Amino acid sequence: MYQGRIWDVVSDTFSLTPDSEPLTRDYIAHPGAVAVVVLNEENQVLLLSQYRHPVHMVLWEIPAGLLDVQGEDFVVGAARELAEEADLVAAQWHVLTDFFNSPGSSSEAIRIYLARDLSPVPQDQRHVRTDEEAEIAFRWVDLAEAVEAVLSGRIHNPSAVVGILAAAQASAGGFSQLRDAHAPWPEHPAQRGQ
Numbered sequence: 001m002y003q004g005r006i007w008d009v010v011s012d013t014f015s016l017t018p019d020s021e022p023l024t025r026d027y028i029a030h031p032g033a034v035a036v037v038v039l040n041e042e043n044q045v046l047l048l049s050q051y052r053h054p055v056h057m058v059l060w061e062i063p064a065g066l067l068d069v070q071g072e073d074f075v076v077g078a079a080r081e082l083a084e085e086a087d088l089v090a091a092q093w094h095v096l097t098d099f100f101n102s103p104g105s106s107s108e109a110i111r112i113y114l115a116r117d118l119s120p121v122p123q124d125q126r127h128v129r130t131d132e133e134a135e136i137a138f139r140w141v142d143l144a145e146a147v148e149a150v151l152s153g154r155i156h157n158p159s160a161v162v163g164i165l166a167a168a169q170a171s172a173g174g175f176s177q178l179r180d181a182h183a184p185w186p187e188h189p190a191q192r193g194q
Contacts, residue, residue, distance in 0.1 A: 007028050007031070008028070008029045010028075011024060011026045027106055029107050029189075030189060031066055032067040032189050033065060033066050033067055033101075033109075033110045034064065034074060034077050034110065034111050034112075035064035035078075035113070035159035036063045036078050036113050036115050036163075037113070037163040037164065037166070038063065038090070038118065039116050039143065040118060043142065043143050044140040045140070045142075045146045046063070047060045047062065047138070047141055047160070048136050049061070049136065050133065051132050051135060052132075057156075060149070060155050060156075060160060061157040062157075062159055063086050064110075073182075075182060078093070079093075082115055083121050083126075083127060084133075087121045087126050088118050089119050089121055090118050091117035092115070092116040093113055093114070094180065095179040095183050096163055096166040096167060097111075097112050097163070098185060101159075109188050110159055111188070112166060114175070143167060143168055146164045149164075
């Protein structure tokens, strides 16, 4: 129905059962995304602030981005976003959680990673941020303080909300229940039905 620069709007007609009336639904066809909870040795999470025009607000977020490079490994995409948005490299990666951002209106699936054992990207190899990303500001926050910010309504970005709460739960369990960074992700738009 509409082809956009980043995503399209499609219209599907389907039946829930063989003898039910067909239904038609319009939704955003999305390539999927990754987000990264960055946790340092002091159990602090990296938050970044970025202007988001659809809501006309500057939001506290975690590094995140589209999986819009054809065939790119999900962890490689997450590492790319971490380097581009936060100038960091992580030696340790795990899956925190997977979720659908808005399953009633979009095919988007998001995988949130936990990145630890951090080091900076060398100055001469850093990504040049433009547009809204040029205004990104950073803040390290104790994980418990970040949870409080979520619960008090000061953090609104869905990846940050889900990621921070998942990281707090994982931290309480010593991170022992986390999945491998390369765990299957059958809910990703390109993996469905395979």
